[in-house]
Amino acid sequence: MRHTRPRGAARRRTERLLLLALLAIPLGLALVGPFLPTPDHDRTQPFDPAAPWPGTDYLGASVLDGLLDGGWGIVTTAAAATALAYLVGLPIGLAAAATRHRWLDEILMRPFDLLLALPSLLLMLLLASIAPPTAWMLVLIVALVNLPDIARIVRAAALEVAHRPAIEAMWLQGESRRHRSIYIARSILPTVAADAGVRLVGAFYLVAAASFLGVGAGPEASDWAVMVDVNRGGIFLSPWGVVLPAALLVALSVGLNLLFDRLLSRKVPS
Template sequence: MGPFIPAAAGDRTQPFDPAAPWPGTDHLGASVLDGLLDGGWGIVVTAAAATALAYLVGFPIGLAAASTRRRWVDEVLMRPFDLLLALPSLLLMLLLASIAPPTPWMLVLIVAFVNLPDIARIVRAAALEAAHRPAVEAMWLQGEHPWRIATVHTARSILPTAAADAGVRLVGAFYLVAAASFLGVGAGPEASDWAVMVDVNRGGIFLSPWGVVLPAALLVALSVGLNLLFDRLLNRREPA
């Protein structure tokens, strides 16, 4: 909500000015408070967009692999993902970023692509049991369309599992976006971004530490907060 909170934007002064009002100035002499208010929005939006895109592509792929009656279709859909899973996610992201233009939308595509193999495999594993239940076999014998069986019956049965995994994926995407921003992938050094603030201000940590300490603390708080939020939502029980 930081961008909607009015802040008194003062003139730029000396970088890492110890005499400036708390919480001090950054490497450009701008107020650290302004950067803190604006720096969380980009990370949250990028991570949410990447997670949504990854599920938009990975969910139907995993569902199709689990529902098909042709083994070769399952192999064609899932074996490329096994190869991608052999690479660490951060390394894969850096490899893709090295050949792609450094823009926020490209970062969304990269983070979504990195999460795609895990999502497809989890959806497939969750849907395998549901796709071979007696009720589904009866639908096949009655001549129901395969895609109708997959979307109406199988997809509904795995929605709780997909919702639980989506929460984990969102936190993981947040970590990847923060790491990418810290490494200079996606967001430039002039961007209002908490991870970028940690990177560009660390050179003056002994002069004005708040430019590093506060955004790092907010990154940790957002990560823990997202985990607690999804734990509460997923562990909520109906009253007896």
């Protein structure tokens, strides 16, 4: 029994260090990489095995330059799309749960059921085919893909709170709709926080998939997902152009999941 606490403390310390590494490396490269000075590299032949590590890409440019510049777009687009989806979906879900008119609930939620009938990637491709391929348009598309799930989860979580005796008392006392909505929003905050972590990782995957499919960034853009796509033809000649950006994508996804799991586990009473 004497060794239980030291071993548990060592395990928790190891988990924190692993989490720090998984997040710090890809986030650091994504947020700081575009502003770091890099040595000038003359373009050589594609996938040049004699080039300095980590080699060259399919155009003969340095893979290092792509790694430093390729994370900014994915991270910022996913974060902006998640924030936009919640700015729209949260008030809609709260309004649908708090209303006493069933027709208003139907008007607010039924369009989202139609959107949910389409697979997310198919919906993204359909929207991208009729929209200009810009970064802000990709933010709007990813936000729209996530919006139905967010609105439905917020409504489901808020529905139980909206029928509590406290809300009934507020309504009888003439409290404003804004006051009642704030109370409901505070009550469902743990559920929203848990879903936000999942949505952020999901948005990250959608942005990466869109870049991989050429919906967002073009093949000439500095993007980790695009790097995996365009350099896979030379993986046996210069593997680092595929291995390193793929490892950064995986590390960031796993790190975000672990971070939100730890943050939410602290809120659960023992």
